[in-house]
Amino acid sequence: MSQTGKRKADLKVIILGDYAVGKTSLICRYIDGKFQKQDSTVGAAFFFKPWGPYNIAVWDTAGDERYSGLSHFYCRSAGAAILAFDLNSPKTFESLWARFGSILEAANEDCLKVVVGTKSDELDQSTRDVSAEEGRRLALELNPELDQAYVERCGAPYFETSALKNENVTEMFEYIFQRCLPLSAEQQRRFKGKVSTIDLLEESSEGGGRKKCC
């Protein structure tokens, strides 16, 4: 939690989704590189993370309906929104349509909406209620501005993740950043070192954690 002077974010990412689908776990997996049991979020929580030459602001929000008064505040000028649902609960998937569509009207016009299924480690493929195809379809419907070629090249903004097993979490965030803050070839070369340093750090802190466990 370094808090130095002025902080100007280049991209604002918000995460939305029903109560207890694992929004905070997802964010903490990416930011702190570890998984731990989370107490339910109160209101909205603010995280700050550098990515390459850029600064990313992440708003983690509470899923409880009583905080809907805050949504206008954190959605405004959001460049990307993660719409999280629990892969094991079709109700939370339906909520993405019912609850959060209207909330997102306050976000940037070109806001990238990423549909993210959580808790894939608990998912039994044979009995799953929400198919990957449905998730993909919702993701494409929410992002009419994504052209076919881009989707073919980079994939649809749909991910099935596990914060517990660290599956697809980094990939999902990288997808967002690559799309919203594209690095030029020159920048990529210059900051590649930096970007991978962050990755290495995450790897190493995680490795350390594992050692302690075993």
Added chain:
Amino acid sequence: MATDHREAEQPVNTSDSDFQEDVEFVETNCVPGKCNSAVFDTTDELDDLTLNLANGVIQNHRGTITSLIRKRAKRSNTLKDEEADQDLANSIASEEANSIEQSELSSELSEDENVKNGLEDLSLQDTESVPEESPSVTLIPSSSETDYVNSLEWKQQKKHIFILSESGKPIYSRHGSEDKLVTVMGVMQALVSFVQDDKDNLRSIVAGDHTFVFMNRDHLTFVGVTRGRESTQQMLLQLTYMYNQVISVLTHSTLVRTFKQHRNFDLRRPLSGAEKFFDNLLNLMDVEPGLLLTSVRCLPLDSSVRDIVSQTIVQHAKVKDLVFALIIAQNQLVALVRMKRYYLHPMDLHLIINLINASESFKAAESWTPICLPKFDATGFLQAYVSYLDEECQSCLLLLSVDIEAFYTLSECRAKIKERLDRYNALTAIGNSLQRHSYSVQQCSIGDLRHFLYKARSTAQYTSPELGPPYNTPEQQDRLFGLYHFLHDKVHSVSRPLKLLYHVGKYETLLGWVTQGFELYAVFGPLVTKNVAIHAVNKLLRWIKREEDRLFILSSVTF
């Protein structure tokens, strides 16, 4: 002193008038923790309760937030961000809409008195028409539900608290899931409605060891069941805290509007996720005397350090629309800075402490959350910026603003405040004070004094030593707390309030003493005579007086 021996020889429960002589010996001019400029809003909740046993909201600054928002709107006419303006307009419009809707309730809503009457009328009308159609009353319980309610574990709980809607819908139960208690709550609502049919109010029922206390407010029924030593009055105070917690989550306006639109509304939905705040508040009430005394405990700190902390806040959080700024460490107040003319009520502060105490999530990141402070203004939300200042997550900074957009500004304030406090070693000083665990009763060097609570009435703050032997086990602490409840109740008895009470119990001798300036509750060993006890509390008062700079916040700091 010699004249007093005659009374000391009969150490049975004596009180009031015989005591006038003793009072002469007491140095009434010594009032530690006294402060001429008010630090807190010191309206006494117990007085309120006595005066306002009838339903109704007690508010001091009703509409404050609206007026503050209006002020802000005027100021920011030149605001560049159109959306922000829109936001303001919306929030004002919604406030106005609320008040319009409310005024439909009764002819004139601007005066609290009328609100009260209006609501009462409404509740009477409702209960007259509702009982038969209430679904829970007619519901036939399945066997598993009956089993649960009949389980020994559930029955043996020391204190139950229930919240239900006027139509008997369960909203909250302290023990057990509320939807398993539909039948029990149906019975409760039936009892309440039955009495209300006669244009009367059910206040309490005593059955064996148990006392049932009922409170109706704003379409909600609060029921407390205890077999502890809390009196009806004290239970009513606890239920009021629960009511305040509901308001804190929803605001009074929303609560009234919701039930006006749908009388059968299931309030659990908007309250979902807030259960932990109710649970935690009830646990706090069982261990924290501040709620019983409606006063605040300050972290013992050298006044120079406290000055540095509050001056740092004044200098670096001088932001428009910031109403309160405070630092809290382990349920104790470190510093409070307020906007001129606005005061924080201890009951509101307890809700703030409960918010922090009940949630681990503030430890992970800076947070931004709406909170309604019912004593400050029950009609709207303040926005709370919450962030811990140290790595160990002990000192928590709270900045309460009326501006929902202020987050980033306040985040910058926090960075500056933290930097300064680090430079002056103030955070280390706070940490040290926390580690020292307050102070032990031995430090007062008064033989036979085991524990005490001292409340300075003018500042609504209290102090008490840490719990040492024999009160070092949860059972003994519980018993001690029961003694304080007993003493507090006897002294504040509605029918016969006392100034001084000397009570010899089986295991300890109690002395309760209330003056205009303070309330003192002291616990001695069992063999202490009245004379010795009086002598001891005089000595204690002098000790507190010597330490008052450290134990209390005596100067009120404003932006």
